[in-house]
Amino acid sequence: MNPDLRWKTRAFAAYVIVSNSLGNLFLALGMRSSAEVSSPLSFVAAIFNPWVMLGIALLISWMLSRMAMFSWADLTYVLPVTAFGYVVSAMLGWAFLAETVTPVRWAGTLLIVAGTVLVGLGDPHAENTSR
Amino acid sequence: MKAWLLLSVVVGATVVSDLLQSFEMKRQGEVHTASSFLASVFQKKLLILSIFCMAISFFSFMALVQIADLSFAVPASAASVVLETILASVILKERVDRRRWMGVACVACGVYLLAL
Numbered sequence: 105m106n107p108d109l110r111w112k113t114r115a116f117a118a119y120v121i122v123s124n125s126l127g128n129l130f131l132a133l134g135m136r137s138s139a140e141v142s143s144p145l146s147f148v149a150a151i152f153n154p155w156v157m158l159g160i161a162l163l164i165s166w167m168l169s170r171m172a173m174f175s176w177a178d179l180t181y182v183l184p185v186t187a188f189g190y191v192v193s194a195m196l197g198w199a200f201l202a203e204t205v206t207p208v209r210w211a212g213t214l215l216i217v218a219g220t221v222l223v224g225l226g227d228p229h230a231e232n233t234s235r
Numbered sequence: 236m237k238a239w240l241l242l243s244v245v246v247g248a249t250v251v252s253d254l255l256q257s258f259e260m261k262r263q264g265e266v267h268t269a270s271s272f273l274a275s276v277f278q279k280k281l282l283i284l285s286i287f288c289m290a291i292s293f294f295s296f297m298a299l300v301q302i303a304d305l306s307f308a309v310p311a312s313a314a315s316v317v318l319e320t321i322l323a324s325v326i327l328k329e330r331v332d333r334r335r336w337m338g339v340a341c342v343a344c345g346v347y348l349l350a351l
Contacts, residue, residue: 215344217345
């Protein structure tokens with residue numbers, strides 16, 4: 105892989121992690137201050153909550169940047185790398201939403217980080233065996 | 236129980252969406268500019284179908300974060316990574332080396348612990 109593509113991949117991976125974790129945090133904040141969703145209309149009402157809107161905007165940018173990454177990097181590289189965003193989300197839930205995270209959950213979080221690092225050390229583009 | 240049902244829908248719809256996206260985007264080739272990418276999005280049927288699946292996943296996720304902890308909902312949804320890796324290897328014929336399998340196994344164990 106050439107150096108330019110390697111840096112592009114790293115920059116996209118970093119943006120994907122930040123936009124996903126902040127998007128999830130704002131979405132959770134907004135959904136908790138909205139009425140319980142039980143019908144399509146209640147979903148529409150929840151979407152107009154400012155926190156939910158901000159969360160959705162971030163998650164849309166996350167989706168587009170991740171979709172672009174799929175065009176040059178393998179699915180099996182993109183997915184575990186972006187899984188790191190899940191871990192950051194858990195930490196934000198603990199820090200900003202006052203959620204109780206048990207030691208077992210933290211152990212699980214660390215395992216996900218370890219798995220993410222293992223995958224991230226490899227080349228993001230592997231030859232497709234069907235080509 | 237409702238949380239697990241919603242989580243299953245989130246994971247299932249995400250798996251289908253990601254596989255369709257990866258397949259369609261690989262067929263298109265590397266993206267160089269945002270404008271050419273955005274212009275081509277709505278011409279791809281599988282990409283539109285993947286966006287539909289993503290919408291199902293997203294609305295289920297909205298309902299999930301309303302009733303479950305974010306520190307549970309988000310990491311638990313990483314269960315999709317395990318299913319997707321297996322399907323990417325089988326359906327998309329991606330070569331998954333030993334290190335990636337080990338990484339994915341770690342993610343799977345991590346998700347299991349988070350779900351306890």
